[in-house]
Amino acid sequence: xxxxxxxxxxxxxxxxxxxxxxxxxxxxxxxxxxxxxxxxxxxxxxxxxxxxxxxxxxxxxxxxxxxxxxxxxxxxxxxxxxxxxxxxxxxxxxxxxxxxxxxxxxxxxxxxxxxxxxxxxxxxxxxxxxxxxxxxxxxxxxxxxxxxxxxxxxxxxxxxxxxxxxxxxxxxxxxxxxxxxxxxxxxxxxxxxxxxxxxxxxxxxxxxxxxxxxxxxxxxxxxxxxxxxxxxxxxxxxxxxxxxxxxxxxxxxxxxxxxxxxxxxxxxxxxxxxxxxxxxxxxxxxxxxxxxxxxxxxxxxxxxxxxxxxxxxxxxxxxxxxx
Amino acid sequence: xxxxxxxxxxxxxxxxxxxxxxxxxxxxxxxxxxxxxxxxxxxxxxxxxxxxxxxxxxxxxxxxxxxxxxxxxxxxxxxxxxxxxxxxxx
Numbered sequence: 001x002x003x004x005x006x007x008x009x010x011x012x013x014x015x016x017x018x019x020x021x022x023x024x025x026x027x028x029x030x031x032x033x034x035x036x037x038x039x040x041x042x043x044x045x046x047x048x049x050x051x052x053x054x055x056x057x058x059x060x061x062x063x064x065x066x067x068x069x070x071x072x073x074x075x076x077x078x079x080x081x082x083x084x085x086x087x088x089x090x091x092x093x094x095x096x097x098x099x100x101x102x103x104x105x106x107x108x109x110x111x112x113x114x115x116x117x118x119x120x121x122x123x124x125x126x127x128x129x130x131x132x133x134x135x136x137x138x139x140x141x142x143x144x145x146x147x148x149x150x151x152x153x154x155x156x157x158x159x160x161x162x163x164x165x166x167x168x169x170x171x172x173x174x175x176x177x178x179x180x181x182x183x184x185x186x187x188x189x190x191x192x193x194x195x196x197x198x199x200x201x202x203x204x205x206x207x208x209x210x211x212x213x214x215x216x217x218x219x220x221x222x223x224x225x226x227x228x229x230x231x232x233x234x235x236x237x238x239x240x241x242x243x244x245x246x247x248x249x250x251x252x253x254x255x256x257x258x259x260x261x262x263x264x265x266x267x268x269x270x271x272x273x274x275x276x277x278x279x280x281x282x283x284x285x286x287x288x289x290x291x292x293x294x295x296x297x298x299x300x301x302x303x304x305x306x307x308x309x310x311x312x313x314x315x316x317x318x319x320x321x322x323x
Numbered sequence: 324x325x326x327x328x329x330x331x332x333x334x335x336x337x338x339x340x341x342x343x344x345x346x347x348x349x350x351x352x353x354x355x356x357x358x359x360x361x362x363x364x365x366x367x368x369x370x371x372x373x374x375x376x377x378x379x380x381x382x383x384x385x386x387x388x389x390x391x392x393x394x395x396x397x398x399x400x401x402x403x404x405x406x407x408x409x410x411x412x413x
Contacts, residue, residue, distance in 0.1 A: 198378055
C-alpha cells in the first residue's frame, strides 16, 4: 500500500504532476500496483471493472468524453469514479472536463495532470508501483560486494562484521550498507540489498566511532545497491561445534521466501576473515560457472577408487585362471 | 521469555546519536535479544546505526521486543530511560 501523499512527494517532480482537484483524498492509499486506461469503461460497459486501480485519461478518453452530452458524461464518469478509486491522472497537460474535476472533488479522489504522454506515464507508473509494492525486509548485517558477488555478513554484535567489511574495502571491494540492510524482492525472482538513506555508507567501528566510507576511501569503494547472492555468518569459534570441512553439503537460508546460499564462518585469532570471505565469494563464482571444487574432487576420488577395485578384481581373476 | 512493550519518545530532539549511545550502553549489561520497531522497520537495538536509521522524532511510539532470560529487566530499564528523556532537557 502506498499513501498518495508520499507518491506525490516522491515522484511528483519526476512525472511533472500538478494537483487539479480532490486534495482531501491525498491521505488515501493506492492498494493495487495496477494502472488502467478507462477507454472501454466510458462507453458504459462495466463488466470486470476494477475500481481500485490508478486511472489514466489520455487523449482518446478526453476526446471521447468531449463528444458526449454533458449529462451522459457526468453519468459515465460517476459510474467509474467511485470512492475506492485511488487517483486519476490526465496526460500531456490536457484540459480536464469540468465534470471530472467536480466528481473528483466530491468523492475525494486526487486528480493530477502530468507532462508525459499516456504510454510513457503508464509504463513509468507501473514500474514505480511494482517497485513500491515489492516485499521488503530489514536485516541486521553488513552488505559488501566482493569480486562482483553480493555478500551479506551477519553475526552477533561485536563479532567483527564492520571490521571485516573495512578490511574488504581496503582491498578494493565495495560497501553497500553497514549494520542495517534493507532487502527487497524484485520481480518475485531476485533479492536486492541497499542501505537506508540516512545511514548510507556510514560505519560504526568500536573505538573509533562513526565514519563515512565514501569520504574516507572515495566513491570507488561504495555502491548504492547490489543483488544479495550469499550470506556469511561470523561466529565465535566453538571447539565443540563441528564446522564444515569438505563443502559437499550446501546450506541455504530463507530471505523473503527465496533460498540463499549460507556459510558459517568461525572466527578466532589468526584466521584472516577478510581473506576467507574473499575465498567464499570466489568459490561461489566458480560454482556459478559450473565448477564445484568439492564435488569435482569427490567424483575424481570415486573414479580412482573404482579403477583400483577393477584392477584388483582383474588381478584376482587372472590369479584364479593361473591356478 | 519474549516480551513486547510500546514506549513514547519524550525528549525534544528525538532518537539522535546521544540517546542511541545511552541505549546501546544500557543493553550491554543484558543478554536478551532486543529489537525496536518503528514505521515498519525492525532493527537490532544493540546497533547504533540501526537506531539512528529509524530517525524517530519526539512523541512517536516505538515497539520494543525483548527475547531472553532477562527480558523483563531489559524492558523495565529501557522504559525508564525513555521516560527520563535519556537525561536530556530536564
